[in-house]
Structures are given as structure tokens and as C-alpha cells.
Amino acid sequence: MSRADLIAALSWQIELGADEAIGEHPVDRFAEQTTPATRAIGAMPRAPAVATPAEDVARRAKPETADQSARALAEAAPTLQALHQALATWEVSELRKGARNCVFADGLPGAHLMIIGEAPGADEDRQGKPFVGRAGKLLDRMLASIGLDRTSDDPANSVYIANILPWRPPGNRTPSEQEVALFLPFIERHIELARPKLLFTIGNTPTKALLDTQTGIKRMRGRWRRHRASSLPLLPSFHPAYLLRQPSEKRLSWHDLQALRRVLDGEAPRIEG
Numbered sequence: 001m002s003r004a005d006l007i008a009a010l011s012w013q014i015e016l017g018a019d020e021a022i023g024e025h026p027v028d029r030f031a032e033q034t035t036p037a038t039r040a041i042g043a044m045p046r047a048p049a050v051a052t053p054a055e056d057v058a059r060r061a062k063p064e065t066a067d068q069s070a071r072a073l074a075e076a077a078p079t080l081q082a083l084h085q086a087l088a089t090w091e092v093s094e095l096r097k098g099a100r101n102c103v104f105a106d107g108l109p110g111a112h113l114m115i116i117g118e119a120p121g122a123d124e125d126r127q128g129k130p131f132v133g134r135a136g137k138l139l140d141r142m143l144a145s146i147g148l149d150r151t152s153d154d155p156a157n158s159v160y161i162a163n164i165l166p167w168r169p170p171g172n173r174t175p176s177e178q179e180v181a182l183f184l185p186f187i188e189r190h191i192e193l194a195r196p197k198l199l200f201t202i203g204n205t206p207t208k209a210l211l212d213t214q215t216g217i218k219r220m221r222g223r224w225r226r227h228r229a230s231s232l233p234l235l236p237s238f239h240p241a242y243l244l245r246q247p248s249e250k251r252l253s254w255h256d257l258q259a260l261r262r263v264l265d266g267e268a269p270r271i272e273g
Helices: 003-016 036-043 053-061 066-076 080-089 094-098 122-127 134-144 177-194 204-211 240-245 247-264
Strands: 113-117 159-163 198-202 233-237
Touching: 066 080, 066 177, 080 177, 113 177, 113 204, 122 134, 134 240, 159 177, 177 204, 198 204, 198 247, 204 233, 233 247, 240 247
Parallel strands: 113 159, 113 198, 198 233
Antiparallel strands: none
16 A cells, blocks of 8 residues: 555544554454463453443333433433433444544533534534534634624523534434434433523524424524424524535525524514414
């Protein structure tokens, strides 16, 4: 292989999450023979493993399905920290195996506005925070245009940001309906624990999931609805990544941001549906 091929192969492995060299030579574990020493070691009693709260809840609940497991873990989490731990240790989703970090949230818990996106990208997966890549920088500029800042300590001027999925889908692909349904109990519990006054969904995936609709974002954006679980006012809008591809749609997003600002300032939202 050429030097360029080797670098490309290494970059691909890093993208998949490999961050440590285990050994210089491959080992065929199937060819290894069990020796008396290894048999003796294997027979030694082991100390009982200490279960994390999330694992303990899962064991006590004894769910029959992945959906029941997700709902049991989500409902049992008394705090945002506990919910984060439950998500990070829950091994049901295959997405966890190909990602580096559980991307939980950013911003100020208790902020009046909670923003919910789709799923982490490569930058978010590396840093463990939502919306830190190009789309995140655009989102920060959009929020600043109406006086909001995720770093503010004032609940009225800050935001709290999360995604439907905490794990990055391979290749930044769109999450499947099954994946969204699997994590839906977690984001709904997340909303309960964060206690926002308004929800702002950006993109098709979170809007369809939280409003239980198949209507696309182009028809839903800019129209206030109610989140089916919490009854909070919810305003859908375009995802910043879409706006980077379609800059002409920024004018519509600006209308949505202005509508959001008016409601944050005390205007009653005109709920449809």
C-alpha cells in the first residue's frame, strides 16, 4: 500500500472510533489453546460486579422488549444526570457501538427554550456536545439574532439543546424510524426533567417524532403545535444543516425565529391543530 492509502485507512479507522493500538501483530483467538494455567484462572471465583443505577433498573424491570427497556430506564431516571447515565450505559442500540461519545445536551437546564435536533454529527461525536460543527455555529448565530445564547446563565436568555438520538448514526445518515422510536421515551423524559416553557424542533426527524406526524417540515415549519406528551407549545423550523445547503430558505427561518422571540417575550402562541 502507498503512504496515501495507509493514511486513508488510518483516517477511516479513526472515524469509526478506533483510538488505541492494541498490539503490533494480529492474534487469531480461535486458534488459541486453553492451557492448564488459563483453566485455573478461569475457574477462580470473581468478585460480584457492582451494577450501575441504570443497569440495576433494567434488571429489576425485566423488560420483554427494547421499547419496554427504554421506557423503564427513562421513567426511573430522577434527574438529568441519571438520565444521561442511563443513556450512556444502555447497550440495546447498535448505534452505540460505532460512536465515540453519548451526546446528551448543552446549554442551561431550566432555560425557557429547549431546542431539539436530530442526531450528532462527526464534530458532536468527537466533542460529546450537540451542535458544535458548522450547523452548530450557524445555530448559535441564529439564536444570537434574537438575543439568545447557550452560554448564558439567565433562563430567559439561554437555551437548552438536545437531540432525539444521543449516538451518531454511521456516515451521518438520517436515523431510521425504528431508531427514533427506540429513543423517544428518553427525549420525552429529557423534556420533563429539563422543564422548558417552549420547544423548538429543528428538522424533519424531531418534528415528526414529537408531534407524531408524517407531515414534512416544509409544511410544518412556522406553525405552533403542542407536544403530544407534555402539552408544551412547540414550533418547528428548518435544521441549520439544511440551511447551509439551501441558503435561500434562511428567510423563512428568520420568520420562525421572530415568532419564537415574540412568544418568549410574552405573546400567546397561536396553536394549530
